[in-house]
Amino acid sequence: MNFLILLFGKSxxxxxxxxxxxxxxxxxxxxxxKLNPNFTNQLLRKSQTKIILxxxxxxxxxxxxxxxxxxxxxxxxxFLNSSGANLLNGIASSIILKSDLTGKLxxxxxxxxxxxxxxxxxxxxxxxDFIIALNLFRxxxxxxxxxxxxxxxxxxxxxxxxxxxxxxNADDPQIAYLGENLNSNIAYFGLNDKKFEYATQQHAADxxxxxxxxxxxxxxxxxxxxxxxxxxENCKLERPKPSLENFKYYPLLGTYAIYDTLAAILTAHKxxxxxxxxxxxxxxxxxxxxxxxxxxxxxxxxQLFLSKNPTSFNESLRTIAGNKAKHLLLIxxxxxxxxxxxxxxxxVDFETLISNDIKLYLAGDRVYDxxxxxxxxxxxxxxxxxxxxxxxxxxxxxAETGKDEVFYILPTxxxxxxxxxxLTGKKIL
Amino acid sequence: xxQKLIIGWLYPTLMxxxxxxxxxxxxxxxxxxxxxxxxxxxxxxxFDKKDLGQCDILLMGGAQDKxxxxxxxxxxxxxxxxxxxxxxxIPGLYICxxxxxxxxxxxxxxxxxxxxxxxxxxxxxxxxxxxxxxIGNMIFKTENFGKIVGFENHGGRTYLGKNIKAFGKVIKGxxxxxxxxxxxxxxxxxxxxxxxxxxxxKNPKLTDYLIKTALEHKYKQPIELNKLDDSLExxxxxxxxxxxxxxx
Numbered sequence: 117m118n119f120l121i122l123l124f125g126k127s128x129x130x131x132x133x134x135x136x137x138x139x140x141x142x143x144x145x146x147x148x149x150k151l152n153p154n155f156t157n158q159l160l161r162k163s164q165t166k167i168i169l170x171x172x173x174x175x176x177x178x179x180x181x182x183x184x185x186x187x188x189x190x191x192x193x194x195f196l197n198s199s200g201a202n203l204l205n206g207i208a209s210s211i212i213l214k215s216d217l218t219g220k221l222x223x224x225x226x227x228x229x230x231x232x233x234x235x236x237x238x239x240x241x242x243x244x245d246f247i248i249a250l251n252l253f254r255x256x257x258x259x260x261x262x263x264x265x266x267x268x269x270x271x272x273x274x275x276x277x278x279x280x281x282x283x284x285n286a287d288d289p290q291i292a293y294l295g296e297n298l299n300s301n302i303a304y305f306g307l308n309d310k311k312f313e314y315a316t317q318q319h320a321a322d323x324x325x326x327x328x329x330x331x332x333x334x335x336x337x338x339x340x341x342x343x344x345x346x347x348x349e350n351c352k353l354e355r356p357k358p359s360l361e362n363f364k365y366y367p368l369l370g371t372y373a374i375y376d377t378l379a380a381i382l383t384a385h386k387x388x389x390x391x392x393x394x395x396x397x398x399x400x401x402x403x404x405x406x407x408x409x410x411x412x413x414x415x416x417x418x419q420l421f422l423s424k425n426p427t428s429f430n431e432s433l434r435t436i437a438g439n440k441a442k443h444l445l446l447i448x449x450x451x452x453x454x455x456x457x458x459x460x461x462x463x464v465d466f467e468t469l470i471s472n473d474i475k476l477y478l479a480g481d482r483v484y485d486x487x488x489x490x491x492x493x494x495x496x497x498x499x500x501x502x503x504x505x506x507x508x509x510x511x512x513x514x515a516e517t518g519k520d521e522v523f524y525i526l527p528t529x530x531x532x533x534x535x536x537x538x539l540t541g542k543k544i545l
Numbered sequence: 546x547x548q549k550l551i552i553g554w555l556y557p558t559l560m561x562x563x564x565x566x567x568x569x570x571x572x573x574x575x576x577x578x579x580x581x582x583x584x585x586x587x588x589x590x591x592f593d594k595k596d597l598g599q600c601d602i603l604l605m606g607g608a609q610d611k612x613x614x615x616x617x618x619x620x621x622x623x624x625x626x627x628x629x630x631x632x633x634x635i636p637g638l639y640i641c642x643x644x645x646x647x648x649x650x651x652x653x654x655x656x657x658x659x660x661x662x663x664x665x666x667x668x669x670x671x672x673x674x675x676x677x678x679x680i681g682n683m684i685f686k687t688e689n690f691g692k693i694v695g696f697e698n699h700g701g702r703t704y705l706g707k708n709i710k711a712f713g714k715v716i717k718g719x720x721x722x723x724x725x726x727x728x729x730x731x732x733x734x735x736x737x738x739x740x741x742x743x744x745x746x747k748n749p750k751l752t753d754y755l756i757k758t759a760l761e762h763k764y765k766q767p768i769e770l771n772k773l774d775d776s777l778e779x780x781x782x783x784x785x786x787x788x789x790x791x792x793x
Contacts, residue, residue, distance in 0.1 A: 254562065324558060330615055332558075332590060456681065457696050459741045462567030484781035488746050491777055492567070492574045 118158060118219050121148045125212035142201050145208030156208050156241045163221040167242060168383065169230045172250025172291075174428050175376040176202070176229035178368065179248060181404040182380035183227050189397035190389045192224040202231045204238050225387075232266055236273035246386070247274070248283040248379050252290045253341060253427045254460065267294070267327065274298060283383050285375060286358045287343040293327035295356065303386060305378040306358035307339050312371050314338045328353045340371045341427045360385070363394075367401040368408055370435040372428065406532040413539050416517050420535065423526040424454065426463035433469040436524050441474055443517045444524045445509055446490075447531035448480040454528040458482050466493035475516065478502050479509040480531050506531070507538050549582040550759050553600030555643070556608070556616050557587050563698065565606030565640050567743030571752050572602065579771050581756070590619050594626050601759040603630065607641030607699075607741070617646065620662065628664050636734040636758040640744065644729065644737030645669040645701055665730050665737055666706030676700070683718025683740060684791045685728040690750045692716065692793055694782045695740025703739075705730055712738055717789040734758045747782050749775050 125144030187194040197210040267290040285291040286306035331350035338344040347354035360382045421432035503509035517523040648667040702722035712729030720728035729738035745752040760768045786793040
């Protein structure tokens with residue numbers, strides 16, 4: 117049975133690629149699971165491949181890519197599911213693609229980024245060697261419901277995974293709490309560095325009640341949003357001591373990316389990869405699709421910062437401000453992958469994060485909502501820099517960006533794909 | 546002397562899940578453009594009753610269930626003060642969870658009943674985890690503020706009692722319960738609604754109503770607010786209206 121599924125799945129994937137039908141990354145898995153719901157378990161049991169699941173609201177793709185680079189540098193064979201194909205069918209598809217026709221995977225590691233909402237279903241089908249839980253922020257409430265519900269479902273799902281090692285973020289109360297009463301190996305990462313601290317909590321902060329007793333948490337330090345050195349005065353739950361708090365080299369800008377890097381390093385440590393190899397890997401690291409990715413267009417540098425919720429938007433703005441940005445395009449779409457609710461833009465701290473030196477360009481399906489947000493933040497914006505057509509916005513921004521400057525783009529998810537297509541499709545100018 | 550409004554923001558850290566902070570920003574901005582000073586009184590867990598009494602406008606947003614429980618305990622202690630303010634005509638805007646909480650009760654999916662503040666004559670029921678949440682862009686028509694453009698996202702269904710009027714009539718979306726076409730509730734100068742968005746930035750008439758009513762109440766004289774340039778607000782409204790095929 118599985119042989120036929122594999123043969124069929126591999127052919128289907130080739131066909132849809134050849135004819136550019138799209139969905140090549142999820143169809144084969146979808147059909148395989150229909151034919152045999154236990155397909156993934158059966159296949160994975162045949163191989164020695166270690167399975168690493170990466171989940172959380174922000175940073176999944178970057179963390180998976182960091183691990184891939186580290187493993188490859190350490191001369192290990194590794195494969196990932198393709199970014200965005202992070203439901204069970206996407207994972208099954210990547211297994212079909214990477215296994216031979218007997219169903220064997222000749223890889224040392226498989227790193228799968230997993231949608232935070234479907235994780236409980238996925239661990240029923242795949243018993244992972246590692247679960248990396250990065251963070252839990254408000255993201256697409258319209259689709260996922262509230263973060264407390266997501267956290268509760270995770271906690272239930274994890275009770276039965278005795279063979280799994282958990283790599284958890286100590287600074288995120290909801291994530292750290294997952295480790296309580298868990299009969300598994302757990303290792304925590306977190307920050308401990310004055311230079312990342314904020315004086316006060318940011319507006320986007322989500323999870324500020326104790327995940328155990330519901331009391332308001334107190335913080336000795338905030339790193340970003342609700343991440344920091346927290347404790348509960350009521351039930352005495354507190355941030356667990358991290359076993360990894362810093363590293364000598366970080367390939368990406370911004371506090372959020374430092375967490376991703378620490379998560380990847382801690383996992384690598386557990387797999388006996390030494391610091392020398394890790395550092396070497398990080399120095400060759402190239403960012404994932406749209407995540408601080410730099411492209412060149414007409415000899416000008418363009419850098420894309422995927423910004424899909426208040427936390428990632430704030431962090432992107434902060435990082436860009438630190439780079440003394442002069443030209444910045446913000447793109448707000450409200451399609452399904454972006455989340456149809458755009459109210460979160462009012463939790464972004466435009467008031468403090470956009471200086472008068474930055475020339476702003478606005479675009480996207482909800483460009484006027486974005487313009488309204490910017491206006492109410494007291495930032496002046498000319499009508500001529502509000503664009504209904506994204507390609508015109510990109511063209512104008514690029515034209516006004518000098519040779520030695522960088523044109524920064526902060527898009528939501530579907531806007532990132534669109535912007536990328538414009539930049540690589542050479543449709544403009 | 547410069548006029549001044551004190552905005553009471555009820556539970557800003559716990560009841561601000563859907564960007565309802567934008568409502569505070571809108572009131573502040575539209576006041577400052579008219580040279581009216583504003584001050585935001587953050588009424589967080591354990592706040593003093595006296596601080597509530599000083600406020601000229603009240604705002605309260607929605608939250609996650611867990612946070613709502615914590616808030617409920619706290620607010621019950623100040624129920625009488627809040628009720629008096631509503632009865633005295635202090636303008637207020639209560640969104641989603643806050644709106645439900647001002648009603649008589651909330652019946653959870655399990656059948657468990659959570660008592661409300663009994664300020665608005667209405668109740669809310671959650672029909673169970675299998676019933677779909679009511680989510681999406683919405684437009685409803687109000688008597689005094691024209692068409693309101695917003696975004697709703699709620700599991701509970703609210704039904705109005707005899708002693709309260711609907712805030713508006715649903716044109717596109719679900720509204721109070723997805724059945725009777727009512728949306729929100731209005732009692733004296735207090736408004737409850739399911740509309741996030743946030744509601745005020747894209748509905749400047751409503752924002753101005755809250756400002757004007759608060760000033761009139763405070764200074765005991767009729768107030769006329771200067772007109773502002775709302776062309777951007779109008780464009781943002783139109784974008785959604787067009788998508789939902791509603792004339793605005």
